[in-house]
Amino acid sequence: MLRRGDYLVFLATLLLLPWLYFTLWGDQRAGAYAQILVGGDQQALVSLHQPQTIEVEGALGLSILEIVDGKIRFITSACQGKQCIHRGWINLGGEVVSCLPNQVSIAILGGEQRFDAINF
Amino acid sequence: MSELGYRQILTQPRDHRIAWWAALAITIHIVESALPSPIPGLKLGLANVVVIAVLMLYGWRDALWVALLRVLVGSLLIGTFLTPTFILSLSGAVASMLALGIAYYFSRLLPNWALGALGYSVLAAQAHMLGQFTAAYLLLIPHPALFKLLPVLMTAALVFGVISGMIATAMINNVEKRAHSGTSG
Amino acid sequence: MRYLLLLIMVLALSGCDHPSAHSHKQQMYVFGTLVEVIIWTEDEAAATEAMSQLSAQFQRQHQQWHPWEAGELHTFNQQLTTGEPAPIPDVIAPLLQRASELSVASGGLFDPSLGQLVKLWGFSDNLVNATQPPDAEQLADFIKQAPHISDLEINNGLAQSHNPLLYLDFGGFAKGYAVDRAIETLRQMGFDNAIVNAGGDLRAIGSKDEWPWRIGIRNPRGEGLIASLQISGDESVFTSGDYERFYDYQGKRYHHIIDPRSGYPAEGFSSVTILHHDAATADAAATALLVAGPEQWREVAKKMGLSQVMVITPRGEISMSPAMVERIRFEVSPEPDVNVVDW
Numbered sequence: 001m002l003r004r005g006d007y008l009v010f011l012a013t014l015l016l017l018p019w020l021y022f023t024l025w026g027d028q029r030a031g032a033y034a035q036i037l038v039g040g041d042q043q044a045l046v047s048l049h050q051p052q053t054i055e056v057e058g059a060l061g062l063s064i065l066e067i068v069d070g071k072i073r074f075i076t077s078a079c080q081g082k083q084c085i086h087r088g089w090i091n092l093g094g095e096v097v098s099c100l101p102n103q104v105s106i107a108i109l110g111g112e113q114r115f116d117a118i119n120f
Numbered sequence: 121m122s123e124l125g126y127r128q129i130l131t132q133p134r135d136h137r138i139a140w141w142a143a144l145a146i147t148i149h150i151v152e153s154a155l156p157s158p159i160p161g162l163k164l165g166l167a168n169v170v171v172i173a174v175l176m177l178y179g180w181r182d183a184l185w186v187a188l189l190r191v192l193v194g195s196l197l198i199g200t201f202l203t204p205t206f207i208l209s210l211s212g213a214v215a216s217m218l219a220l221g222i223a224y225y226f227s228r229l230l231p232n233w234a235l236g237a238l239g240y241s242v243l244a245a246q247a248h249m250l251g252q253f254t255a256a257y258l259l260l261i262p263h264p265a266l267f268k269l270l271p272v273l274m275t276a277a278l279v280f281g282v283i284s285g286m287i288a289t290a291m292i293n294n295v296e297k298r299a300h301s302g303t304s305g
Numbered sequence: 306m307r308y309l310l311l312l313i314m315v316l317a318l319s320g321c322d323h324p325s326a327h328s329h330k331q332q333m334y335v336f337g338t339l340v341e342v343i344i345w346t347e348d349e350a351a352a353t354e355a356m357s358q359l360s361a362q363f364q365r366q367h368q369q370w371h372p373w374e375a376g377e378l379h380t381f382n383q384q385l386t387t388g389e390p391a392p393i394p395d396v397i398a399p400l401l402q403r404a405s406e407l408s409v410a411s412g413g414l415f416d417p418s419l420g421q422l423v424k425l426w427g428f429s430d431n432l433v434n435a436t437q438p439p440d441a442e443q444l445a446d447f448i449k450q451a452p453h454i455s456d457l458e459i460n461n462g463l464a465q466s467h468n469p470l471l472y473l474d475f476g477g478f479a480k481g482y483a484v485d486r487a488i489e490t491l492r493q494m495g496f497d498n499a500i501v502n503a504g505g506d507l508r509a510i511g512s513k514d515e516w517p518w519r520i521g522i523r524n525p526r527g528e529g530l531i532a533s534l535q536i537s538g539d540e541s542v543f544t545s546g547d548y549e550r551f552y553d554y555q556g557k558r559y560h561h562i563i564d565p566r567s568g569y570p571a572e573g574f575s576s577v578t579i580l581h582h583d584a585a586t587a588d589a590a591a592t593a594l595l596v597a598g599p600e601q602w603r604e605v606a607k608k609m610g611l612s613q614v615m616v617i618t619p620r621g622e623i624s625m626s627p628a629m630v631e632r633i634r635f636e637v638s639p640e641p642d643v644n645v646v647d648w
Contacts, residue, residue: 005227006239013242013278020271040334081433083550089528094521096332098339101432105332105339115533116328116343116513119542119578120505120523120549 034072035107036065045109048072048091058102065106078102094118138174138182142189145170149194165245165280167194168216172240172288177295180217180224187213204260208252215251216244237292238285245281249273326498326514331356335363336483337431338504344491345498345513355494359487359501366483369396372420372474373429382420382473385457385466393464400475400482401464403585407478408454410609411593414601416565418452420474426570428550428561429474431504437554448568481543481588484508488584506544506591508584512537521636525576525617530636532615534580541584545591546576547619564596573598573618580613580632590614607648 036044038058046054046067053075054065061078071089077099084099090108094115098105149167167190175183191213195201200209223243227234235243253273257266329344329352342359344352368376377394384391393401404417420429425443427435452471457464475482480503487501488508498511500518509518517537524531525546534542547570551560564571577594581587590609597605599618606614606626613629624644625633635641 002238003234003236005223005233005235006242008233009223009235009239009243013246016246017271017274017278020274024267024271037332040332080436081550081552083433086548086551092529096339096341100334100338103334107332115519115521115530117341117500117502117507117509117518118505118521118523118530119502119507119544120546 033109034065034067035109037105037107039103046072048108056104058099058104060102063099063102063104072106072108073097074099074106077104134178134182137178138185138189141170141174141182142186142193145186145190146194146197149190150198153194153198165248165277165284166287168241168244168248169284169288169291171216171220172237172244172284173291173295175220175224175240176237176288176292180221183220184217187217207259208255211255212248212252215254216248219243219247237289238282241285241288242278242281245277245284246274249277328513329353329356333360333363335360336367336480336503338480340504341500341502342487343500343502344496345511346496351494352496355491355496358494359490362487362490363483366396366479366486369394370400370475370479371430372472372476373424378473378475381464385464385471385473386469388466388469390460390463390465393459393462397473398462400479401459401473403482404475404478404589405454405457407586407589407593407609411589411605412608413453413565414596414605415477415589415593416454417473417475417477418454418456418468418471419563419565420472421452421470422447422563422565422568423474423476423561424472426559426561426563427552428563429476431476431550433550433552433561436552438559444568451565451568477592478585478589480504480506481541481584481586484541484584484588505549506542506584506588508539508541508587509536510539522578522633524637526619526621531617531641532633532635532637534632534634539582541581541587542578543581543584543587543591544576544578545595547571547595548575562592562595571596571598573600574602574616575619576617577602578615579611580629581611586610603646603648 032048034046034048035042036046036054036056038056043056044054046052048067048070051068054067056063056065058078063077063084064075066073066075071091073089074084074087074097077084079099079101081101084097087097090097090106093108095118096105096107145167148170152166171183171187174186191209195206195209200206220240220243223235223240253270326345326347329346329349330341332339332341340363342356344355346352370376370378372378372382377396381391381394381397408416423429425439425447427433447470450468450470452468456468456471457466484501484503484506485508488499488510491499498513500507500509507520509520512518517535520534520536520542521530522532522534522544525548545562547560547562549561551558560570562571563569574595577591579587579591579594581590586609590611593605593609594602594614594616602616613626613632615623615625615629615633617623621641622644623641624646627645627647630643630645
């Protein structure tokens with residue numbers, strides 16, 4: 001025999017449990033947003049969950065960024081060395097990739113931020 | 121009483137009752153602890169059945185006594201007193217009693233929305249698991265990976281909560297039946 | 306209900322003791338790279354002030370130490386190429402002293418006199434200015450007459466170069482040296498818990514109250530991290546790699562760490578990670594060991610007084626000193642095999 005209060009408890013539990021699975025079993029380290037900075041100032045905050053290409057105007061010219069599958073990278077840039085492109089995809093909280101000559105950088109926000117700094 | 125300062129401890133019927141139920145809970149606890157557990161910290165929580173039954177029959181305070189006695193005496197008898205297992209057990213018991221306390225008084229205030237044995241059981245089991253998990257994370261294994269275990273543990277708590285709830289219901293019905301047949305006899 | 310419970314438990318167990326200090330971070334484009342400074346403090350205003358001071362300090366150093374653009378070092382270099390004695394500028398003297406010591410300790414594998422060689426390859430000033438390797442003959446000619454820091458004679462604040470090809474470029478350790486100076490400045494300003502991260506190479510002091518600084522180490526091949534470690538106290542983590550600055554030409558990759566003996570980019574390791582107290586040593590050491598390669602690295606590590614080193618070959622083979630094994634925690638699974646070697 002179930003009382004009304006019992007239904008409340010079940011409801012709460014049936015809401016809590018899926019939420020726990022979703023939150024804790026997802027890849028926590030992956031960031032939710034990419035912060036795009038030009039010359040050190042934030043120009044945009046973009047969601048990593050939406051595939052898109054972004055054009056950014058920097059000190060030297062155009063950098064084009066691509067977001068696919070929760071990751072982001074430079075695909076073209078106005079610099080000569082193209083180190084930003086060589087860096088490849090980033091997606092973990094705290095990771096940064098920048099085109100120094102063009103003064104464009106991308107920082108991943110959110111995610112678990114397990115580290116205070118990344119050495120490379 | 122006497123000049124030597126000897127005081128006799130007078131026991132009330134309530135004390136007998138609590139002692140009896142606590143003994144039952146402790147026995148179940150000890151038997152259950154002999155069973156192997158697939159995941160550390162995962163206990164069927166059958167002793168909770170007793171706590172819920174006492175809660176519904178005699179109120180929250182009695183249930184609190186039984187719960188605490190179960191943890192303390194149980195650990196003393198098994199030999200885990202003041203070990204990490206004990207800390208976990210105690211955290212779980214405190215957490216579930218707090219939750220039950222809130223639910224109990226909530227049920228008194230709003231009788232239309234009162235909980236039954238099943239609701240209390242599930243609530244107690246979930247709170248118990250959360251309490252144990254928190255203690256384990258903060259005091260024993262502060263590792264983020266532990267969180268991966270939590271959804272599974274809480275699901276198990278739900279299942280065992282339902283099972284204990286059903287057993288508690290049966291137990292309560294039994295006791296009430298006897299009480300009625302006793303007084304009407 | 307449940308959350309209230311959780312909150313009560315957490316508060317009770319943590320003693321209701323929440324620190325009010327937190328991380329203040331700022332990124333700056335200075336010194337030819339992206340520098341991030343993190344200060345752990347309650348004083349937001351002081352932290353902001355510190356950031357702008359550091360930014361100014363880095364800008365100054367960048368200009369003073371630049372081998373090719375107008376500044377003290379450039380002028381000094383010009384004077385040295387004449388072969389006449391030249392006064393050592395105050396802002397260069399300590400840099401030169403330290404670099405010379407490190408060069409000797411590294412057996413010449415780190416050498417600040419090779420500015421011309423770096424320029425030939427197009428890697429001056431933290432940039433990639435070339436798309437193809439220099440002419441082989443040009444390189445051969447250079448190597449024949451290769452300069453060494455020992456070609457610089459120093460007497461009483463005057464320096465004289467005995468090799469016209471000698472050109473000072475402190476690139477191989479300037480970042481480390483600047484990081485050390487930055488940490489000094491922060492300490493003088495009263496901050497004992499901070500990280501100065503210059504383009505991925507960093508020095509961390511103190512901790513975040515009871516929590517150590519957590520540092521991730523990038524995977525030299527592939528995405529994500531290969532390992533992590535914790536620092537509390539005062540330590541530098543520097544990694545030199547063949548993946549940081551490079552260009553591809555006709556199917557071959559040319560990276561920025563040139564072996565002074567061959568004149569070509571060093572081969573043998575894809576990355577070297579050094580854990581050491583001061584950043585200048587760590588920086589020079591990372592460069593020197595990458596150049597040393599699998600045959601010689603232990604010898605050089607010993608000479609330079611290093612105890613915590615991790616090296617990775619292009620094939621992904623990892624070797625570490627015993628002290629490094631204690632510090633490193635792998636972030637990839639399955640965990641890679643490690644050769645533990647000592648010296």
